[in-house]
Amino acid sequence: MSEPSAALLRAYAEELRELARAQADRAATCATLLDGVTRLDDDHTWQGTYPDEAHATIHGWVRGLAAAARSCHDQAASWRARAADLDRQADALPKPT
Amino acid sequence: MTSYCGFHLEKVQQLQRALAASPGAASSLAADIRNAAQRAEWISVSATGVSPHQLGLDRSDAVSTLPGLTAVAQQAGDTAAEVQRRLDHLRSCRSLVAHGFTFTAEEAFQDLPAIDTARLLAAKASLVDALAEDGPARAFAVLGVLDQVHGLNAGETDALVGSLSDDQLKAWDDALHGQVLGMPIVPEAARLQLANDLFSRLGEEQRIRITASMPTLQPPLDDDHRGHPLGMLPPADIDGAKLEDINQGELGDCWFLASIAAEMRVDPAFVRKHMVANDNGTYTVTFYRDGKPVQVTVDGSVPRDGTSAEFAHGDPGWGSDGPSWIAVYEKAFAQLKGGYGDIEGGFGDQGMEALTGRNADRHDSDDLSFADIAHHLDEGTPMTAGSKQHTTGHLWWSHDEEKVEVGDDTVVSLHEYTVVDVDLGAHPPTVRLRNPWGSNGGVDEFITMTEDEFHDHFNELSVG
Numbered sequence: 001m002s003e004p005s006a007a008l009l010r011a012y013a014e015e016l017r018e019l020a021r022a023q024a025d026r027a028a029t030c031a032t033l034l035d036g037v038t039r040l041d042d043d044h045t046w047q048g049t050y051p052d053e054a055h056a057t058i059h060g061w062v063r064g065l066a067a068a069a070r071s072c073h074d075q076a077a078s079w080r081a082r083a084a085d086l087d088r089q090a091d092a093l094p095k096p097t
Numbered sequence: 098m099t100s101y102c103g104f105h106l107e108k109v110q111q112l113q114r115a116l117a118a119s120p121g122a123a124s125s126l127a128a129d130i131r132n133a134a135q136r137a138e139w140i141s142v143s144a145t146g147v148s149p150h151q152l153g154l155d156r157s158d159a160v161s162t163l164p165g166l167t168a169v170a171q172q173a174g175d176t177a178a179e180v181q182r183r184l185d186h187l188r189s190c191r192s193l194v195a196h197g198f199t200f201t202a203e204e205a206f207q208d209l210p211a212i213d214t215a216r217l218l219a220a221k222a223s224l225v226d227a228l229a230e231d232g233p234a235r236a237f238a239v240l241g242v243l244d245q246v247h248g249l250n251a252g253e254t255d256a257l258v259g260s261l262s263d264d265q266l267k268a269w270d271d272a273l274h275g276q277v278l279g280m281p282i283v284p285e286a287a288r289l290q291l292a293n294d295l296f297s298r299l300g301e302e303q304r305i306r307i308t309a310s311m312p313t314l315q316p317p318l319d320d321d322h323r324g325h326p327l328g329m330l331p332p333a334d335i336d337g338a339k340l341e342d343i344n345q346g347e348l349g350d351c352w353f354l355a356s357i358a359a360e361m362r363v364d365p366a367f368v369r370k371h372m373v374a375n376d377n378g379t380y381t382v383t384f385y386r387d388g389k390p391v392q393v394t395v396d397g398s399v400p401r402d403g404t405s406a407e408f409a410h411g412d413p414g415w416g417s418d419g420p421s422w423i424a425v426y427e428k429a430f431a432q433l434k435g436g437y438g439d440i441e442g443g444f445g446d447q448g449m450e451a452l453t454g455r456n457a458d459r460h461d462s463d464d465l466s467f468a469d470i471a472h473h474l475d476e477g478t479p480m481t482a483g484s485k486q487h488t489t490g491h492l493w494w495s496h497d498e499e500k501v502e503v504g505d506d507t508v509v510s511l512h513e514y515t516v517v518d519v520d521l522g523a524h525p526p527t528v529r530l531r532n533p534w535g536s537n538g539g540v541d542e543f544i545t546m547t548e549d550e551f552h553d554h555f556n557e558l559s560v561g
Binding site (some may be wrong): 015034046064065075079 | 116180444
């Protein structure tokens with residue numbers, strides 16, 4: 001596999017930064033996916049055995065979504081760091097003289 | 098604003114819609130996350146030629162199976178559908194308030210079908226009129242209403258029973274055993290159908306009421322056991338059902354219990370394939386009549402003798418009043434057959450046909466050698482064996498013996514055993530049989546016999 005050029009490395013770095021931005025947005029979407037449900041899941045909407053069970057189920061899902069969101073955030077951060085690496089790699093390549 | 102029984106109808110509907118939309122959103126989001134991760138990996142590899150693993154970027158697998166998103170994608174749709182069913186039922190309950198029906202919050206928000214008001218009101222009017230009659234006239238009138246009750250759905254049946262007083266339930270029960278000239282007015286098939294309808298359809302609250310108020314829905318006890326109170330067993334462990342749970346009680350249904358054990362020897366999952374625990378505390382067991390499946394639903398109450406289950410009982414480790422799937426299975430079979438007394442006495446082939454719907458055969462034990470039996474068992478065929486009536490003395494001085502000693506083992510007379518295995522390599526070859534009395538019947542649970550001993554003491558073999 002031949003060494004990529006500096007221009008190509010910078011293009012990759014830019015795409016990784018763009019992917020990281022989009023992944024961070026997805027993390028936010030993930031964390032708020034059930035907001036429309038949790039906003040209503042209270043004693044003003046329903047009460048009793050089944051609502052209590054549903055409440056526990058929904059909160060389990062919300063915790064899972066929060067974990068998924070954290071995972072996406074971590075991923076976005078690692079891609080940004082990788083993009084910075086690629087920029088440094090491009091800078092280090094010999095320049096045409 | 099519309100509220101009923103602690104439920105704000107519009108808000109519950111909004112919550113349901115938000116819930117229903119979430120699986121699609123979760124799936125789409127998971128796909129976008131996975132695609133982005135795969136693209137990022139590809140870039141890393143293309144930029145360096147180093148694998149994503151070495152770069153610490155191989156997280157696409159973890160992300161593609163993000164458990165939080167997967168759970169919402171897979172489960173929230175079912176929950177949304179259930180909330181909608183409950184909401185529809187709640188709305189139909191609310192519409193019945195104007196007709197004098199009352200519901201608790203738990204009853205109104207049950208997972209039961211919505212109610213057809215006209216159908217329910219018509220059935221209720223007919224039933225209440227019938228219950229207002231006296232004596233045989235009431236039984237005939239109730240008989241005329243049973244088809245109408247059968248035509249109700251689960252939600253309607255629950256609302257109907259919930260609208261009747263305890264006295265009306267008792268009057269309904271009286272009508273079910275009404276007689277004229279010594280003959281029952283409500284035929285056994287109609288009683289069984291009503292019991293199935295009520296036990297399978299009612300929510301737990303109304304099911305508990307009919308368990309308490311309508312004893313005629315239970316399988317009748319024979320004269321020897323009449324008067325024994327019913328007691329509710331703890332929930333049965335159907336998934337954990339094992340051969341050792343089968344311990345015969347005072348009922349002469351060895352043939353039925355030995356047949357279940359024979360089926361379990363062949364298929365350890367047999368019980369959970371044929372028995373379901375329902376949410377309302379009842380159990381539905383599938384039997385077969387003329388090869389066609391028949392489902393019987395019963396509650397978990399069984400006849401008790403003091404604190405112990407009187408008939409079949411479960412794992413002795415629990416004590417005889419512990420959870421017992423076999424006591425419920427036996428009860429459901431008694432219900433199908435018309436009463437506990439109707440399942441006393443029989444043969445393994447009859448039991449296996451009722452349990453599986455397959456044809457079974459009964460042979461004279463002399464017709465099959467140990468090699469034949471081993472061949473059947475190896476092929477996965479369930480088998481039972483019936484013992485002879487053992488007698489001592491001769492002619493006028495002979496008398497029947499309940500059991501006989503054979504070597505170190507005890508053989509019970511006129512008793513059906515499960516054929517467990519044959520050891521053709523033993524010298525001489527032996528067969529091992531299980532007594533459905535189980536481990537606490539006062540005799541050996543398993544007995545081992547040579548071919549001569551077997552043919553001396555057993556005269557019947559049933560092949561399932």
